[in-house]
Amino acid sequence: MAGFQIQPPSWGEPITVENGRLVIPDKPIILYIEGDGIGPEVVTSMRRVLDAAVAKAYGGRRKIAWTEVLAGERAGEVYGKVLPEETLDAIRQYYIGIKGPLTTPVGGGYRSLNVAIRKALDLYANVRPSRYFTGVPSPIKHPERVNMVVFRENTEDVYAGIEWPYNSPEADKIRAFLKQEFGIQLREDAGIGLKPISEFGTKRLVRKAIRYAIERKRPSVTLVHKGNIMKYTEGAFRDWGYEVAREEFGEYTITEQELWEKYNGQVPEGKVVIKDRIADNMLQQILTRTAEYSVLATPNLNGDYISDAISGLVGGLGLAPGGNIGDVHAVFEPVHGTAPKYAGKNVINPTAEILSGALMLEHMGWFEAADLIYQAVEKTISAKQVTQDLARHMEGVKPLSTTEYTDALIANL
Numbered sequence: 001m002a003g004f005q006i007q008p009p010s011w012g013e014p015i016t017v018e019n020g021r022l023v024i025p026d027k028p029i030i031l032y033i034e035g036d037g038i039g040p041e042v043v044t045s046m047r048r049v050l051d052a053a054v055a056k057a058y059g060g061r062r063k064i065a066w067t068e069v070l071a072g073e074r075a076g077e078v079y080g081k082v083l084p085e086e087t088l089d090a091i092r093q094y095y096i097g098i099k100g101p102l103t104t105p106v107g108g109g110y111r112s113l114n115v116a117i118r119k120a121l122d123l124y125a126n127v128r129p130s131r132y133f134t135g136v137p138s139p140i141k142h143p144e145r146v147n148m149v150v151f152r153e154n155t156e157d158v159y160a161g162i163e164w165p166y167n168s169p170e171a172d173k174i175r176a177f178l179k180q181e182f183g184i185q186l187r188e189d190a191g192i193g194l195k196p197i198s199e200f201g202t203k204r205l206v207r208k209a210i211r212y213a214i215e216r217k218r219p220s221v222t223l224v225h226k227g228n229i230m231k232y233t234e235g236a237f238r239d240w241g242y243e244v245a246r247e248e249f250g251e252y253t254i255t256e257q258e259l260w261e262k263y264n265g266q267v268p269e270g271k272v273v274i275k276d277r278i279a280d281n282m283l284q285q286i287l288t289r290t291a292e293y294s295v296l297a298t299p300n301l302n303g304d305y306i307s308d309a310i311s312g313l314v315g316g317l318g319l320a321p322g323g324n325i326g327d328v329h330a331v332f333e334p335v336h337g338t339a340p341k342y343a344g345k346n347v348i349n350p351t352a353e354i355l356s357g358a359l360m361l362e363h364m365g366w367f368e369a370a371d372l373i374y375q376a377v378e379k380t381i382s383a384k385q386v387t388q389d390l391a392r393h394m395e396g397v398k399p400l401s402t403t404e405y406t407d408a409l410i411a412n413l
Contacts, residue, residue: 004070004078012065013094022095025363026058029065031097037338038348039100045350045406046098049373050411053361057369067094071113083113088120091329098332098360100340100353114324115161117331118154123324124201125208126152126300128307128335129359131374133284136315136369136384137393145290146314149218151209152303154324156201157233159300163193166179166307182392196297197233198375199240206241207248208325209297213272214252221245223276224298224306234362237299238276245274272276279306284308311335318389322356323363332360346401349387351377354409376412380405 001311008014013025032047047066054062069087076082082102091097102113117123128150130141164170171192178184186192202210206223213221223242227235245253249272256275258263267273277285279302286293286309298306311320320335334352342348354373381390384397385408391399400408 006067006069006086008094008345009065012067014093017095020327022328022364024366027065028096028364029067029094030360031067031069031094031104033069033071033087033099034074034099035100035338036065036074036103036261037101037343039072039102039338040352041343041346041348041402042334042353043098043100045402048406049354049376049409049413050357050361050369052413053358053369053376054123056413057366057372062366062369065340068137069097071099083116083120088117091117091121091331095328096330096332096364097205098357098359099403101334101337103338103340106354114148114333115159118324119330121324121326121329122155122324123329123331124154125205125325126150126154126303126307127212127323127359128152128303128311128353129321130310130314131305132314133319133378133381135358135384135386136390137314138313138318140205140287140290140313142290143314146286146288146310149212149295150291150298150303150307150310151196151205151212151295152307153201153205153298153300154291155300156196156198157300158193158195159304160196162192162196163191166191169344195230195233199236202237202299204242204296204327206244206297209295210245210249210253210272210274213295214249218272218291218294219267220275221295221297222272222282222293223274224282224296224302225276226279227276228278234299234302239296241276242274250332261320282306283309286313308335317352318349318387319355321352321359323356323359323411325363330360330363332356332363347388347399348388348402350402350406372413373409376409380408383408 003268003310013027013030015028016023020226034043071083071087075084094330104112131147166189174192175186209221223238224236227236227238236297251324253274256273259273311317317336322335323332334356336352385400388399391397
């Protein structure tokens with residue numbers, strides 16, 4: 001690895017930005033990070049499938065100029081640190097990247113490499129779509145009704161990491177301050193954390209969710225919060241979300257209350273319905289009223305719980321893609337971890353990484369290639385051509401290796 005350099009192919013073309021929007025050339029330079037554990041295997045599969053889908057969709061007119069950058073264990077070997085500035089600078093320069101799972105260092109250093117990347121590049125929207133593919137084993141009767149996209153705020157809430165151990169000098173100072181200034185008594189053995197939720201952070205997240213719903217002709221955006229208890233953080237998230245819809249998208253949106261008071265429950269043509277739900281209620285609504293929800297906008301912690309719960313309805317984390325998206329920069333990744341015990345065995349399911357690639361293609365506006373991938377995944381899984389994680393839930397099905405499954409997907413494009 002000595003002497004590693006970031007070298008885009010000579011024929012690759014850089015993505016540019018005009019008026020705050022990405023301009024995607026026909027041969028864009030796209031960065032990739034192989035990651036740790038099973039990362040190299042799933043990223044290799046993803047690149048093969050995306051290359052084949054792009055070639056088929058556009059007849060050779062478009063092609064991805066893949067360019068490797070490093071993070072995680074390999075970066076530690078080369079740069080002496082697991083998240084080198086060279087990698088972050090490359091993403092800043094080329095705007096779009098996709099990565100495999102990364103190991104979170106044990107002990108000191110970063111709490112999470114994924115969180116560190118999001119913070120460094122201000123990738124404030126964690127976007128997690130969940131949809132059902134025919135043939136996937138599911139714990140519910142009607143998984144085909146699941147078609148939701150979670151927009152999870154990525155930088156604030158308890159995930160901001162502002163916390164102190166119970167026995168630290170900082171915790172002592174905060175306890176003393178709260179007691180003296182506000183008469184609030186905390187137990188001496190209580191760890192302390194802060195939960196910041198800002199108007200700025202909320203509005204840009206909800207703005208992106210509503211814009212996505214309008215552009216993709218999605219029927220609704222639901223604000224998911226615990227504002228009945230946390231009135232000035234999550235309750236404020238709800239209020240600010242409605243404010244964005246009313247003030248910035250009034251031409252395109254109506255509230256759920258207006259839907260029934262003015263339109264007798266019939267959604268007017270071209271309108272997106274803005275709803276809100278208490279977070280614990282939402283967790284049962286995704287089971288009992290699944291088809292009523294499309295785009296969900298959530299604070300950080302709620303989005304983490306809810307997106308994992310929804311993915312469990314349609315096959316689990318092996319089929320769960322994700323994207324971390326800012327104003328112009330984006331890094332896409334599967335939701336699952338590094339699964340080191342399976343690394344190098346050619347048995348892992350690469351679908352989440354591949355679907356993350358399809359989400360990236362949609363972000364680029366290459367919808368035709370993304371649709372080919374979705375159709376191929378549906379066709380392959382419905383034919384019971386699956387890896388071991390799904391095959392064990394299907395009677396009499398012999399699992400395919402990672403490579404064989406990737407070959408089957410490409411054949412089904």
